[in-house]
Amino acid sequence: MNAARHVRRARAPAAGVGRAAGHTGRVKRIALLGATGSIGRQAIEIIDAHPGLELAAAASGTQAVDGLAPLTQVGGDLTELLERAQPDVVLNAVVGFAGLPATLWALERGVTLALANKESLVAAGELALAAQERGGGLLLPVDSEHSAAFQCLEHRGLDQLHTLVLTASGGPFRGRTRDELVDVSPEQALAHPTWRMGPKITIDSATLANKGLELIEAHFLFGVPYESIEVVVHPSSVVHALVRFRDGAALAHLGYPDMRVPISFALTYPERAATPVAPLDLQSGLTLEFHAPDLATFPMLALAREAGLAGGTAPCAYNAANEVAVAAFLAGRLPFLGIADVAAETLARVDGAPARDLGDLVEADAAARAIAAEQIGALT
Ligand code: NAD
Ligand code: MG
8 A cells, every 4th residue: 555645545535525514515424432521521522623524423431422413422333323324424532443344344345534543554454455455535633743744745656755744742650760660550650641542542651552553543544664754752742743854854843732623634634724733832942852752661662663563463463462461560460561571472372364354353352362371461
């Protein structure tokens, strides 16, 4: 899959999408999956404030969503809700591999997919892109770095690209040594310095697994080879992504760390609607600091690169092992450093064979989860 093709398609919106917000008065009907989460709640705020957006359907995993939208669903197969709703846009803000069927549903049908659920694209990369190819719809990233990169890359072919740079805040444990991470508690790991997010992604930010997942996500979204994607630590989270071009120019996307910006961009694309987020203040001083990530202390980033380069179902196994290990860490059953040990051991033991279909992928996910669970049992 090639990014130039993706970027070209994104520039020429699918029928109906460009007209939806604002111009003709036609309202975009949104199906919001993961409506009770961090992204979900911010998305509701954006939808409520925009006359061109309407919440047609809402779903959660376990919490009640009654009255939130005309159609609602708690748990179960989210594609049933999507079938009933027939939305213009699916905003997939479910956490984890559980978001996969909805991602494939939207891509297969050419329904615009605003994707926060990075795990589905990481796990199903090739299958998801093949589904998008058949469906011919838009895939708009909600992840802040990818929304930023999408905006920097737009209109330009991959041949003009030198490198794509994803920024990482470094999380709450930036600057620590491995010895200093031996005893860290879930509470300490959940105290993110710049972003307020759901628990799973907050732990992923502390281990740098989030940037690992984002590396793989960027590879599939933009078709950029892994060797041309760089990760840098940028503690203030003001630069979300940066793209270097072959002529020596580098374009960056800046803004305060606030997910309402990329959520609004994806929901109102190709328009750019107003949000309550403050404009960047330069008069009171802004220092931009960047560092190389500490891969020895935070091995989840290096492991993601290995899994991405291995291809096949290795990224699916990386994601599955991480999900199981993060849940165990949050439940107090695994030490913080054990998360990377579990992922490394799982990756070493899976075959990584490519998935031909969703069934293969579900099997690869389950096999990796079983290995990860066995490791956790052995480590604790
Ligand atoms: P969260 O834990 O706050 O919310 C997750 C939502 O998913 C909840 O509504 C929950 O009910 C729902 N859910 C979980 N399992 C489900 C299932 N099986 N079926 C249906 N719904 C289910 O998570 P979040 O922080 O909002 O993150 C959501 C996704 O967005 C994740 O993939 C995350 O990586 C991504 N993301 C989040 C942020 C952020 O700032 N929170 C930023 C970038 C990307
Ligand atoms: Mg991100």
